[in-house]
Amino acid sequence: MKIAVWDTYVTRKDGKIMHFDILVDENLKDENQIFEYGKKYLKSVMQEGQNLTSKECVFCHIDKAPVEVEKQIIKSGFAIIEMENCY
Template identity: 55%
Template sequence: MKIAVWDTYVKRADGMTMHFDILVDSTLQDAEKVFQFGQAYLDTKSFDTEKLTSKECTFCHIEYPTDALKHEIETVGFSILEMENCDE
């Protein structure tokens, strides 16, 4: 399995910008599904953010996952790699 990395930047209501990657199976070609995964992640946050669209989320590259990451993607459909300003 290879994974596709979708680089994502979303504005928070407090003005900060969240940076995270959405990781999915590289065979997933439906960008709207990737956006849905990202929005599901944002919905778990206790703070408000802008809506996730193609403006905030773009395909970046393909890579090989670790076994744990592969298992998570096979089980849940996606994984999130938090980079910046993802916590309160």
């Protein structure tokens, strides 16, 4: 499976900048759906309500998904790679 990687930087409630990637099937083009996946992730890490728009989240590139990422996308529609300050 090929995936689209959306590079995302969100200001946490404590002011630190979170950096994570939202991974979706390459054919998903609906930015609002991708932002909703990001908001779902933010809620799971107690950061709900933070801004997540095209200012914070931009398409980066297409890549080949590792098996575990592919399974997560098939199951949930998306996967997250946590980069910085996610906890």
